Amino acid sequence: MANSVPTTIKKYANRRLYNTASSAYVTLADLAKMVKSGEDFVVFDAKSNEDITRSVLTQIIFEQEGIEGQSLLPTTFLRQLIRFYGDSMQALLPSYLEFSIDRFTGEKQAMSEAARRLFGPDAFSAGSFAALQEMTQKNFAAFNQALGVFSPFSGAAVPSDGGPKKAASSDDIDELRSQLSEMQKKLESLAKKS
Helix, strand or coil: CCCCCCEEEEECCCCCEEECCCCEEECHHHHHHHHHCCCCEEEEECCCCCECHHHHHHHHHHHHHHCCCCCCCCHHHHHHHHHHCCCCCCCCHHHHHHHHHHHHHHHHHHHHHHHHHHHCCCCCCHHHHHHHHHHHHHHHHHHHHHHCCCCCCHHHCCCCCCCCCCCCCHHHHHHHHHHHHHHHHHHHHHHHHC
16 A cells, blocks of 8 residues: 655665665665555655656656566657647646546456456456457547547547447548647647737
């Protein structure tokens, strides 16, 4: 269970990390274990006292992505993420991603249990891919609905029955791109006025 007060980690000029709760030096791998066990922490630069938690967490992800077979972030996702920096939609993306990962995390246990009941202990083998794909499509539909709050044309993206939409044609995609471009221009225009 996570503590209500986060553990303080100090990062020194020599790049060493010091856990003030255990009075011991720790590594990024130790911090990754803390995250996985649900222990909350904040990281401060020992000299400037600046909160550098985000950059340390990013460094942990970078190291995990470098381990063979551990990669979670597809190259296309990383490219799309980079494109959002400086974009007018940049402010919306963190909330959307947080909602998405919270939703996935909340359903992870239920998905695991359902897969084990259907497919046995090796639930996430190749044979269970169809069931997992169906759950993913349902989650995508829910995410689409949540994003609809920010998007005037989202009603067309989610069918009224709540089920997954069939694959969009290239004309539909071009139309959505055009609408998104127009909306982006309007947002940028509004941002310039304010």
